[in-house]
Amino acid sequence: MIRLNGITKRFPNGVQALRDLSFTVPGKQFVSLLGPSGCGKSTALRLAAGLLAPDAGRIDYPQGKPEIGFVFQEPTLMPWADALTNARLPLDLGGVPRVEAQARAAETLARVGLKGFEHAYPRELSGGMKMRVSIARALAARPQLLLLDEPFAALDEITRNALGDDLLRLWREDGLTVLFVTHSVSESSYLSQRVLVMTPRPGHIAADIGLPSGRDTRLSPGTVEAQRAISDALNNAMAA
Amino acid sequence: MRRILDITLPLAVALLVLGAWEWAVAHWQVPAYVLPAPSAIVKAFVGNFDSLMAALTATFLITIAGFLGAVVAALALAILFSQSRLIERSLYPYAVILQVTPVVAIAPLILIWIGFERINVALALLAGSIAFFPILTSTMLGLRSVDFNLLDLARLYGASRRQMLCKVQLPSSLPYVLSGMKTGGVIALIGEVTAEFAAGSGTATGLAWRITESSNRLEIATTFAALVLLAILGVAIFAALSLLEWLLLRRWHESAVAS
Numbered sequence: 001m002i003r004l005n006g007i008t009k010r011f012p013n014g015v016q017a018l019r020d021l022s023f024t025v026p027g028k029q030f031v032s033l034l035g036p037s038g039c040g041k042s043t044a045l046r047l048a049a050g051l052l053a054p055d056a057g058r059i060d061y062p063q064g065k066p067e068i069g070f071v072f073q074e075p076t077l078m079p080w081a082d083a084l085t086n087a088r089l090p091l092d093l094g095g096v097p098r099v100e101a102q103a104r105a106a107e108t109l110a111r112v113g114l115k116g117f118e119h120a121y122p123r124e125l126s127g128g129m130k131m132r133v134s135i136a137r138a139l140a141a142r143p144q145l146l147l148l149d150e151p152f153a154a155l156d157e158i159t160r161n162a163l164g165d166d167l168l169r170l171w172r173e174d175g176l177t178v179l180f181v182t183h184s185v186s187e188s189s190y191l192s193q194r195v196l197v198m199t200p201r202p203g204h205i206a207a208d209i210g211l212p213s214g215r216d217t218r219l220s221p222g223t224v225e226a227q228r229a230i231s232d233a234l235n236n237a238m239a240a
Numbered sequence: 241m242r243r244i245l246d247i248t249l250p251l252a253v254a255l256l257v258l259g260a261w262e263w264a265v266a267h268w269q270v271p272a273y274v275l276p277a278p279s280a281i282v283k284a285f286v287g288n289f290d291s292l293m294a295a296l297t298a299t300f301l302i303t304i305a306g307f308l309g310a311v312v313a314a315l316a317l318a319i320l321f322s323q324s325r326l327i328e329r330s331l332y333p334y335a336v337i338l339q340v341t342p343v344v345a346i347a348p349l350i351l352i353w354i355g356f357e358r359i360n361v362a363l364a365l366l367a368g369s370i371a372f373f374p375i376l377t378s379t380m381l382g383l384r385s386v387d388f389n390l391l392d393l394a395r396l397y398g399a400s401r402r403q404m405l406c407k408v409q410l411p412s413s414l415p416y417v418l419s420g421m422k423t424g425g426v427i428a429l430i431g432e433v434t435a436e437f438a439a440g441s442g443t444a445t446g447l448a449w450r451i452t453e454s455s456n457r458l459e460i461a462t463t464f465a466a467l468v469l470l471a472i473l474g475v476a477i478f479a480a481l482s483l484l485e486w487l488l489l490r491r492w493h494e495s496a497v498a499s
Contacts, residue, residue: 046392049396050396051392051395051396068396070392070393070396072389072393074389076387076389076390076393078390078408078411078412079492079493080411080412080414080491080492080493081411081492089393089394089397089407090397092403092407093394093397093398093399093403093407094397094398121491121492122492123492123494123497141397
């Protein structure tokens with residue numbers, strides 16, 4: 001679905017965020033990009049979305065550029081618009097007729113558990129609900145590739161877990177390809193099929209860990225085992 | 241209870257001050273051409289009601305015309321600046337020069353250029369020129385303060401420049417625009433009055449002219465009546481713009497939600 005090859009990125013202030021970053025995310029896979037704060041995870045995600053251009057290296061989409069959905073760490077909603085209008089944004093910008101856009105956005109809001117909140121404004125919603133609107137907005141455009149930048153980092157644990165389960169359900173139902181940036185070992189061990197561990201800045205991939213099945217709950221032996229493997233890889237990456 | 245106190249307390253203060261004023265003028269027999277009693281001001285207001293109302297209407301209409309012109313011009317220029325840094329760098333210094341030059345200093349020129357036969361246009365232009373800058377700077381700040389992630393998101397979904405402006409930048413700037421309009425509305429009135437003074441008597445017909453004319457004739461009670469009307473007009477403009485701000489922001493912006 002997407003391939004990053006030898007990506008280097010240096011910002012105008014001199015900070016080198018990434019050096020020789022390479023990885024591939026095949027279609028329909030749920031991949032987590034894990035690393036310490038400031039290692040360039042978000043930069044990698046923005047590069048994958050085409051919001052930034054690399055200084056060196058290539059980003060390829062072997063099957064053609066997919067429709068992309070993006071979820072930021074903050075809900076990044078339009079505070080002046082209700083939930084429905086927020087979820088409709090990609091459709092409005094894409095020129096989808098208003099009636100169809102309205103119906104699709106309402107349906108997507110219902111899928112993330114916000115039926116009945118279509119006309120609520122962001123300030124009237126809780127942090128978790130705002131993030132659900134943000135996810136609904138990303139899904140409204142029916143993306144093939146969903147990019148998420150630590151979307152649950154600012155939420156409490158109960159909400160985080162509920163949203164994680166919802167994300168897994170949506171990924172399965174829609175056959176999405178997901179690239180999920182996180183600094184949470186437990187989140188990545190439960191949600192993803194594969195975890196890419198990054199080094200501290202300038203970031204590159206230190207370990208590529210395929211996770212076995214049998215991780216049905218956050219406390220399943222398989223999940224705990226995966227956490228151990230990811231933690232070890234992260235410790236090695238930090239020490240290197 | 242707090243709402244009632246908010247209204248009754250200032251009213252009580254006003255009544256106390258007016259009572260003390262009335263008493264002091266009578267007690268010390270202050271001449272009416274120095275300080276007329278409130279009752280004399282009311283009498284002058286009633287006696288000159290028609291001419292004062294005509295002056296109020298003229299001042300109001302000229303101020304509003306100047307203000308609306310300033311809103312349109314400031315919004316258009318701020319949008320232009322947001323689209324091109326080059327244009328902003330080329331034109332912004334002139335907007336600053338316009339603002340730092342006192343309206344009294346440019347009034348004679350504008351009056352000559354536009355002509356005394358079209359005095360109201362000249363006054364509206366001067367009122368607008370002073371209201372223009374706060375609306376321009378506030379709107380520019382608003383257009384620059386848009387959430388970067390929201391802009392990135394719109395870009396990701398292929399927003400055109402027009403869509404970016406209409407769907408993201410302008411709605412996001414609305415609180416800033418309205419705040420600039422509130423400042424601009426009040427100082428448009430100041431600009432109009434200053435311009436009327438600069439135009440001199442015999443040309444303008446607004447409240448400032450009535451103030452000049454009545455004070456020249458030592459009809460100080462009428463001067464006070466015109467001053468009170470001017471203050472009421474200023475408060476009314478501010479209140480109307482505050483109401484507009486509340487109506488447009490009440491559902492989503494903290495500043496309006498809290499009030």
